[in-house]
Amino acid sequence: MSFVFPVLLGGLTLIGVPILLHLIMRQKPKHLFFPAFRFLLQRxxxxxxxxxxxxxxxxxxxLLLVAGLCLALARPKLFSSRLNLSGERPIAAVLVFDTSFSMGYVSGGKDRLETARQxxxxxxxxLPxxxxxxxxxxxxxxxxxxxxLSLARDRIGDLKLRPANSPVTTRLAEAYRLLADLDQETESGDDALPKFLYIFSDRTQDSWDQSRVKDLQQLRDRLATEAHAVLVDVGVxxxxxxxxxxxxxxxxxxxxDDAAQLKVTVRSTGERVDTEVVCRIDGKAAEHKPI
Incomplete structure (x- = not known):
């Protein structure tokens, strides 16, 4: 949770006022003597x-009234696992999708690209x-x-896994270029749309080129206004x-009539899996090898 006006949270100190009034207005006991003292004492x-x-x-x-008033004036904002955006002001958002074959990994009945699309x-x-x-x-x-936005939805719906992909960091450079072009279209900084960069990826090693980090930082720092980057991790x-x-x-x-040899390298990720590799020639199984 964050607050639009956190300085107003200082007003929470006012909750001490009701406590002070409570202590001042407490009635002092009075000593009275009556014949039926036991009955009166019980009453x-x-x-x-x-x-x-x-x-x-x-x-x-x-106390609740004072605290509620202070919190209301401070305007709290709640965040959940969804990609909520507070306010009704339009924004500029660049969505970068990893469409490498690793995004085809199925978990929970859906592959990673389908999860990113959702x-x-x-x-x-x-979006406003x-x-x-x-x-x-x-x-x-x-x-x-x-x-x-309708065309953006269609574009997202048409995304497919591709065999040839560049690293996500390469596409981030293009994303910052689009945001920089948007700065040039806006004459006044006050009229500039808030910038957001959303990256949908499963975080595989091949998707990230660490050598591009400094270049991306320079592109980010050249923007006229800050761009908020959000990594939407859809990996397992x-x-x-x-x-x-x-x-x-x-x-x-x-x-x-001589035997042909074929050397195959099998790569395993995660826990050990007991299975076998089958070599097929013209659709017929020629040999089985357990791994």
Whole structure:
């Protein structure tokens, strides 16, 4: 939780005023003597407990009233796991999607790209009218601001896994270029739209080029106004996967009736999986190898 006017939280010190009034207005006991002293003493204790309870309830209501007034003036903002945006002011958002094959990993009945697509559509549903949106992916170079949010939804819906992808960091450079172009379109800094950069990725090592970090920081610092970057992590903490990393033939020429050798490298990720590799020739299984 954060506050738009955190300085007004100092008003919470005023909750001490009801406590002070409670202590000052407490009734002092009076000593009276009556014949039926035992009965009156019992009645006095009963009435005193009721009066104390009433005073405590009144004190609690006063404290809640003062605290609620201070919190209301400080305007709290609550954040959840969804990509909520506070306020009704339009924004400029660049959405960068990782479309490498690792995003095809299925968990919970959905692959990572489908999860990223769902989160992005939730974001678009909450954008104020007049917001600018650009959608980039790691398989296609270039990018532009889309005229409408409807076109942005269509662009996200058309995203697919691609065999050839550049690192996410390469597309971030294009995203900062789009945000810089937006600064040039805006004459006054007061009229500039708040900038947001959303990155949808599963955080695989091949998707991030660490050598580009300094260049990206320089592009970010050149912007006229700050751009807020948000990484939407759609990866799985402990994935389990097997893949054929490489295949080669030590002998390129095989004599007639001689055995051909094929060397295959299997790469495992996560926990050990008991399975086998099957070599098929013309659709028929030629050999099985447990791994």
């Amino acid at each position: 006095h204790r009963t009435n005193q407990r009721k009066l104390q309870l009433r005073h405590l309830l009144l004190l609690a209501l006063r 989160r992005a559509l939730e974001l678009l549903a909450e 009218e007049g917001s600018r949106v650009a959608v980039l992916d790691t398989a296609e170079p270039g990018g532009e601001w889309l005229p409408t 903490d402990k994935p389990v996967d097997l893949a054929l990393a490489a295949a080669e033939m030590p002998r390129q020429v095989v004599p007639t």
